[in-house]
Amino acid sequence: xxxxxxxxxxxxxxxxxxxxxxxxxxxxxxxxxxLVYIVSASISDPHAVNSGKMWLWPVQVTIEGxxxxxxxxxxxxxxxNSLFYAVVGAAFSVSLTLLAAYPLSRRDLYGRGPIMVYFxxxxxxxxxxxxxxxxxxxxxxxxxxWALVIPGAVSVFQVIITRTFFQVSIPEDLLEAARVDxxxxxxxxxxxxLPLSKPIIAVNALFYAVGQWNSWFxxxxxxxNQHLFPLQxxxxxxxxxxxxxxxxxxxxxxxxxQQALQDLLKxxxxxxxxxxxxxxxxxxxxxxxxxxxxxxLKG
Amino acid sequence: xxxxxxxxPVQGSNDNGSLSRRGFIQGAAAVGIGATTLAACSSGxxxxxKLSSAGKPVKGGPKTTPNKAAIYPxxxxxxxxxxKGPVTTEHATITVVVPQDVQVGDWxxxxxxxxxxxxxxxxxxxxxxxxxxxxxxxSDEMMTKVNAMISSGELPDVFMGMGFTASQIYVNGHxxxxxxxxNKIIDEYCVETKRMFKDYPDTKTVYTMxxxxxxxxPNLNDCFHCKAGDDRAWIxxxxxxxxxxxxxxxxxxxxxxxxxxxxKDPNGNGIHDEIxxxxxxxxxxxxxxxxxxxxxxxxxxxxxxxxxKVDVVFNKPGWREGLKYLNRLYSxxxxxKESFTRTNEQVLRLGNxxxxxxxxxxxxxxxxxxxxxETDKHPKYLDYVCIPTLRGPNSFRTAGWDYYQPYSVGSFVxxxxxxxxxxxxxxxxxxxxxxxxxxxxxxxxxxxxxxxxQGEKGIxxxxxxxxxxxxxxxxxxxxWIQNGIMYRSxxxxxxxxxxxxxxxxxxxxxxxxxxxxxxxxxxQDLQLPPLSMTSDEAGQIADLQTxxxxxxxxxMTKFTQGKPDPNQDGAWNxxxxxxxxxxxxxxxxINQKAYNDRPK
Numbered sequence: 001x002x003x004x005x006x007x008x009x010x011x012x013x014x015x016x017x018x019x020x021x022x023x024x025x026x027x028x029x030x031x032x033x034x035l036v037y038i039v040s041a042s043i044s045d046p047h048a049v050n051s052g053k054m055w056l057w058p059v060q061v062t063i064e065g066x067x068x069x070x071x072x073x074x075x076x077x078x079x080x081n082s083l084f085y086a087v088v089g090a091a092f093s094v095s096l097t098l099l100a101a102y103p104l105s106r107r108d109l110y111g112r113g114p115i116m117v118y119f120x121x122x123x124x125x126x127x128x129x130x131x132x133x134x135x136x137x138x139x140x141x142x143x144x145x146w147a148l149v150i151p152g153a154v155s156v157f158q159v160i161i162t163r164t165f166f167q168v169s170i171p172e173d174l175l176e177a178a179r180v181d182x183x184x185x186x187x188x189x190x191x192x193x194l195p196l197s198k199p200i201i202a203v204n205a206l207f208y209a210v211g212q213w214n215s216w217f218x219x220x221x222x223x224x225n226q227h228l229f230p231l232q233x234x235x236x237x238x239x240x241x242x243x244x245x246x247x248x249x250x251x252x253x254x255x256x257x258q259q260a261l262q263d264l265l266k267x268x269x270x271x272x273x274x275x276x277x278x279x280x281x282x283x284x285x286x287x288x289x290x291x292x293x294x295x296x297l298k299g
Numbered sequence: 300x301x302x303x304x305x306x307x308p309v310q311g312s313n314d315n316g317s318l319s320r321r322g323f324i325q326g327a328a329a330v331g332i333g334a335t336t337l338a339a340c341s342s343g344x345x346x347x348x349k350l351s352s353a354g355k356p357v358k359g360g361p362k363t364t365p366n367k368a369a370i371y372p373x374x375x376x377x378x379x380x381x382x383k384g385p386v387t388t389e390h391a392t393i394t395v396v397v398p399q400d401v402q403v404g405d406w407x408x409x410x411x412x413x414x415x416x417x418x419x420x421x422x423x424x425x426x427x428x429x430x431x432x433x434x435x436x437x438s439d440e441m442m443t444k445v446n447a448m449i450s451s452g453e454l455p456d457v458f459m460g461m462g463f464t465a466s467q468i469y470v471n472g473h474x475x476x477x478x479x480x481x482n483k484i485i486d487e488y489c490v491e492t493k494r495m496f497k498d499y500p501d502t503k504t505v506y507t508m509x510x511x512x513x514x515x516x517p518n519l520n521d522c523f524h525c526k527a528g529d530d531r532a533w534i535x536x537x538x539x540x541x542x543x544x545x546x547x548x549x550x551x552x553x554x555x556x557x558x559x560x561x562x563k564d565p566n567g568n569g570i571h572d573e574i575x576x577x578x579x580x581x582x583x584x585x586x587x588x589x590x591x592x593x594x595x596x597x598x599x600x601x602x603x604x605x606x607x608k609v610d611v612v613f614n615k616p617g618w619r620e621g622l623k624y625l626n627r628l629y630s631x632x633x634x635x636k637e638s639f640t641r642t643n644e645q646v647l648r649l650g651n652x653x654x655x656x657x658x659x660x661x662x663x664x665x666x667x668x669x670x671x672x673e674t675d676k677h678p679k680y681l682d683y684v685c686i687p688t689l690r691g692p693n694s695f696r697t698a699g700w701d702y703y704q705p706y707s708v709g710s711f712v713x714x715x716x717x718x719x720x721x722x723x724x725x726x727x728x729x730x731x732x733x734x735x736x737x738x739x740x741x742x743x744x745x746x747x748x749x750x751x752x753q754g755e756k757g758i759x760x761x762x763x764x765x766x767x768x769x770x771x772x773x774x775x776x777x778x779w780i781q782n783g784i785m786y787r788s789x790x791x792x793x794x795x796x797x798x799x800x801x802x803x804x805x806x807x808x809x810x811x812x813x814x815x816x817x818x819x820x821x822x823q824d825l826q827l828p829p830l831s832m833t834s835d836e837a838g839q840i841a842d843l844q845t846x847x848x849x850x851x852x853x854x855m856t857k858f859t860q861g862k863p864d865p866n867q868d869g870a871w872n873x874x875x876x877x878x879x880x881x882x883x884x885x886x887x888x889i890n891q892k893a894y895n896d897r898p899k
Contacts, residue, residue, distance in 0.1 A: 047670050050644075051651030072775065074401050133447045142453070143426075216429075221444055224426035226399045226406070233429040238401060263670075 042066070042267035050263060065268035075269070078231035082213055083276065085148050085230055090209035093153045097204055098197075101159045102189055105166035123156045129221070136222055147222035148212070148230070155211075158204055165200040166193065202287035210277055235269055238262060354389025354420075356721035360490045361386045361419070361729065368750045369733060372761035376498050377788030378491070380733035385420035386488075386725035392422045393723050394455040396448070398441065399427040400782055404775035411738050411779050418735075421726045426455060442467075449477060456717035457727075460782040463515070463709030465508070465831035471712075472514035474834055479713045480512040484724045491731035495519060495786050501828075505706045507898040508831050516727040518710035518784040522792060524664075524808045526701040527816040529587040529598050532661045533668075533683040538565040549690040550592055550624060557633040560658035572656050575633040579662030580643035584855060585625060585634075587699055588661055592624075592691030593617035595821045597699045600848055602827040602890060609827060609891045611883070613851045614875055620692070622858040622865040629859050639856050643667070659686065664808055671804055681807060685815035700820030703829055711784045731786035737765050739783040742773035755796045758806050764794030770803075830893040843886040850881060 009017065036056060041049045045060035053059050069075050103109050104116060126132070132151065141147040170193055178188045194201070216232035223229060239262060362384035369380035403409055406425035416422055428444050445461060448454065454477065463471070472478035485492050495517055496503045506513050539546065539556065542565055547553035557575040559565070566573060578585060590596035594617030597603055601612045612618055628634045649656050650669030660668045665680040672678055688698040711727050713720045729735060734744070741748045751763035772780055797806055832840065854874055857863065863870035 047651065047672065050647050050670055051653075052648040072401050073404060074399075129443070130447060130450050134451050137451045137453060220429050220440055221447055224396065224428060226427040226429075229399065229427075229429055233399075234401065237399065237429060 038267050038270055042271045046263035049267075065264050066272075068264055069268045069272065072234075074226065074229070074234045075231070075272075077227060078229055078234040079272065081145075081228060082231040084145070086209040086212045086276070088145075089149045089153070089212040090205045092149055093155070093158075093208040094201060094204045096154045097158050097162055097208075098194070098201070100154060101162035102166055102193060104159070105163045105170070107172070119156050119159060133221060142222055143224050143228070145228055148215075148218050151218065151222075155207070158207060162197075162200050162204060165197065170196060199287035202284045206280060206284045206288070209280065213277060231273055235273060238265055239269065354387035354391050354719075354722070356488060356719065356725060357384070357386055357388065358487075360488045360725060363490060366734060369764060370751065370753060370762060371764060372757065372790070372794065375764075375790045375794070377791040377794075378731055378733040378736050378786045379494070383418055383729055383732060385418070386729065387420050387719075387722045390420055390422060391719060391722050392424060393457060393717065393719070393726065394424045394426060395457040395459050396426045396428060396445070396455045396461070398460050398782060399429045400780060402772050402775055402780045403778070403782060408776060409779065410743050410777045411783070414738060415726075415729065415735070419726050419729050421722060423726075428461075449475075454714045454716035456714060456719075457723050458712050458714070459784065460710060461712075462707070463712065465708050465829060466834065466837035468514045468709050468712065469508045469510075469831050470834040470837075472512065473508060473510050477714055478514040479715050479717065479720045480514060481516065481713065481720075481724060482511075482513050484721050485513065485516075485728075488721050488725050489728035491728045491786065492517060495731060498788060499705065501703070502706065504898060505703065505829055506708060509833065509893075509896050509898065511898055514712055515709050516711035516713075516724065516784055517786075518707050519705050520707070520781075520785065520787045520792075521705035521789040522787075523789060524805075524812040526704045526820075527698060527812040528663065528701060528704075529584075530591065530688065530698045530700075530816045531663065531812065532588040532659060532686045533665070534659045534686050535655060535657065536682050536684050538655075538658060541565055546684075547686060547689065553686070553689050554628065554631075554633070557628065557659065558631070561633060565658070566655050568654055572654070573658055574635055574638075574649065574656050576628065576659040577635060577638040577641070577646070577657065577661070579646055579660060579667035581638075581640050583661055583663075583667075584852060585661050585859075586621065586855060588686075588688070589625060590618060590621040591688040591697050591699060591819070592695060593620045594695075595697045595699065595825055597701070597826055600844055601851065603825055604827050604894075605825070607894075609887055609894050611887065614878055614883070619865055619871055622855065625855075625859040626861050626865050630861060634859070636860070639860070665804065680804070685811040687815040688819045696819050697821045698816035698819040700816070700826075702823045702826055706829070708829070708831075727784055730783050733764075733791070736785045736787060736791070739779045739785055740781065740787075741765075741767055741771060742769070742777035747773045747777060751794070751796045756799070757794045758797055758809055759793040761793070763796035764791065766796035827890070827894065828897070830890065830897060832889075832893045836889050836893055840886065840889050843882050843889075846881050847878065847883060847886060850877065 033056075040056060040058045041054060042065055043061050043063060044054045044058045045062055046065070048054045048059040100119070104112060104119075106112075109115075127135075136142055136147055136151055141150060174192060175188060178192060183191070214232065216230065216236055219228075219230050219233050363381045366380035366382055371379075397403075397406055406412060406427060407423075412423065412425075428441055441461060445458065449471070468478065472480065499519060499521070502517050502519065503513075506515060506517055508514060534546070534556075538560060542559050542563055544556050544559060545552075547556045560573050560575040561571070564571060564573065587596055587598045590612070594612055594615055595603060596612050596618075603610055603612055625634070629636075646657075646660075646668050647670070650660075657668060660683070662668045665671050665683060669680055669683075671680050688696045690696045713723045717723055730739060737748055738744060747769045748765050748767045751757075751766045753762070755763040755766060757763035772778070793809070795805070797803070858865040858870075858874075863873070865871060
């Protein structure tokens with residue numbers, strides 16, 4: 001316990017510490033407050049929330065909101081569908097990204113430059129919505145789950161980050177050593193490259209999974225079977241689209257009902273929709289900074 | 300991050316660390332062949348009705364026998380109950396695109412779907428588009444999907460509940476020939492539609508496009524209180540009583556009342572926290588309520604008719620007088636500055652607060668500024684009552700009454716891909732029958748509603764027609780809510796039995812609107828009917844309308860706040876000049892042309 005007797009903080013140090021703590025505390029509160037507010041609101045009486053009686057902790061605790069959420073079949077199916085799209089979509093996208101990025105990281109790839117340019121073109125402009133729709137239609141993907149998984153499965157941005165990661169963290173000497181021992185490219189990729197690339201795989205998986213979890217537009221365009229709809233589409237219907245201009249609605253009882261329903265479901269839905277990403281983050285976070293940093297060096 | 304870049308074949312031929320050109324070409328070729336094969340497979344199934352035996356449409360419409368279970372009030376006009384036979388000689392199938400709606404649940408398993416199939420002998424393959432539940436409003440997103448379907452040739456037989464605008468119908472019907480004209484089919488097969496044409500003579504003109512054809516089946520919802528819509532402003536009656544004031548009838552009386560609200564502390568908490576007059580949110584304007592004391596104001600887009608001449612009201616002297624009045628209220632602090640910035644959430648918070656602070660509010664109905672809690676013994680919302688249109692100079696008072704509110708075009712169109720349009724039309728026509736309407740809207744007979752008994756009173760106090768056993772809306776999977784097409788006349792809507800002990804707010808809204816605005820409504824020939832335009836006109840007018848409307852609203856706020864002052868001639872002339880520069884004459888000219896061309 002020698003530290004006790006150590007040098008006392010100087011005046012400026014103490015001021016710095018106080019400021020530091022104050023500012024960081026304020027920052028933490030400003031981040032935490034909305035989270036707590038939404039969780040509290042989701043188990044409070046909607047009328048209390050509307051009248052401003054609830055500002056931090058739950059008032060008139062009720063689980064009516066959650067009960068109503070689960071009474072809607074679409075919300076439950078939507079949740080499961082979204083999980084499917086996030087998991088399968090991420091797995092598919094990550095595999096393709098790795099398979100694209102590794103060869104591009106190899107100096108001995110013939111025609112690496114032109115291929116890279118070819119990859120970059122769709123980053124600048126895409127074919128447009130209707131042509132893409134026609135392609136999906138002609139491939140027979142319309143109204144199947146694959147319509148959300150296959151089109152746009154690979155993000156070129158991720159390919160570049162991953163390629164750079166490989167270039168930086170997999171030394172060429174390793175490949176040569178493996179070759180001497182009789183290892184072929186496949187074996188090298190699966191046995192050496194992949195185990196060494198966990199951070200970048202985690203980053204990719206998170207990006208793709210969150211992307212899938214939050215997306216709704218492709219589903220809107222490609223799906224006409226409500227059993228395949230992801231959660232976000234159902235959420236949009238309940239939360240955003242129903243908050244319409246009252247003068248445009250011909251029926252007051254419809255409007256009143258929509259408002260009441262929206263009030264009741266709003267916060268519970270937000271909580272439910274945020275749980276999976278919130279659960280995933282802590283596990284991936286430790287890889288996150290590492291993977292991103294290395295990947296973005298020498299871009 | 301761009302889309303559409305799966306590059307599998309490149310990687311596939313890449314095993315040895317160097318890409319062989321042959322491998323690449325082979326890979327590419329394989330994908331190409333694969334794509335064509337798939338396309339070939341799917342092209343057979345694109346669009347239209349895939350059926351082996353569709354049957355023939357029943358000549359002259361389905362067999363119809365009156366249903367004696369329904370009793371009608373005297374002088375009733377509206378849908379009539381009857382038993383209907385099948386519309387096709389053999390079981391038929393049609394594909395219908397509908398909006399997804401959590402209240403409807405699974406369209407194919409919905410109770411009303413089953414009932415209608417049994418009655419009509421038409422099976423429906425539903426395709427759901429994710430979007431708003433409100434069929435009167437096509438959202439842009441829904442239209443994106445519909446356009447993608449149309450341009451890929453993947454047409455269903457029917458679009459229902461999509462809310463096409465009149466112009467979209469005209470473009471797709473007349474120019475693109477994607478929607479089927481229905482005049483002849485309605486004439487030969489659709490009994491209920493013809494009843495509607497007879498009951499509501501405007502129906503036919505509203506639904507007929509400039510080329511004389513009808514492309515969409517009517518969807519009629521004659522809602523009394525909706526016609527007053529944005530006329531409504533609400534006042535807290537207990538404050539008037541407490542201060543010994545009577546309901547304001549003139550502009551001056553209104554001003555006195557507001558002043559009393561502001562200065563006399565009617566909520567009695569010792570603080571001047573009362574808000575005399577405000578709007579339900581920053582997008583709500585005062586014009587439809589206030590301008591009625593100076594001139595007839597139909598509300599956005601402010602187009603009116605005068606002896607068959609299309610005109611606007613926002614550049615008239617009466618409008619300026621209205622702005623001066625608003626400016627006076629504002630400068631006295633009776634309309635607070637925050638009224639123009641508060642969001643609806645903030646206003647709701649004020650309206651729901653324990654201490655009453657809102658005196659008068661311009662809002663569509665109670666829920667615009669407070670929660671409607673029906674379960675209370677004496678719900679507080681009922682204390683807010685409608686302020687009648689105020690009497691202005693020369694005793695002028697006119698409430699803008701929307702005579703064309705009942706008609707929403709574009710709820711039901713049959714595409715040219717449909718091989719049995721007569722059957723599809725009759726399937727629609729069947730939905731206008733009284734029992735169908737109640738089932739489609741309210742749910743299962745015997746569970747969600749029953750026919751009214753002799754002596755039960757409706758919303759307007761006359762004999763009721765049906766009695767709702769459960770609160771609307773029904774639980775999911777029982778009804779189509781408002782996504783189907785219906786014939787809901789005024790008589791039908793008011794025929795909902797009211798439990799005298801627990802009236803719903805629908806009744807109060809009806810009574811308020813009837814007392815405060817109905818007596819002062821304008822003549823119908825002053826209102827510009829809905830116009831359908833050619834694609835060319837529609838394109839030109841869209842931009843003009845947005846620019847002009849935004850400017851009018853923006854200037855209304857500015858004039859109210861006295862920046863610029865509506866009392867200064869310079870400011871007003873400036874406003875008029877800017878409107879002309881924005882293309883007001885051209886805007887009127889296009890509207891005039893569309894009005895002249897409309898089918899009489």
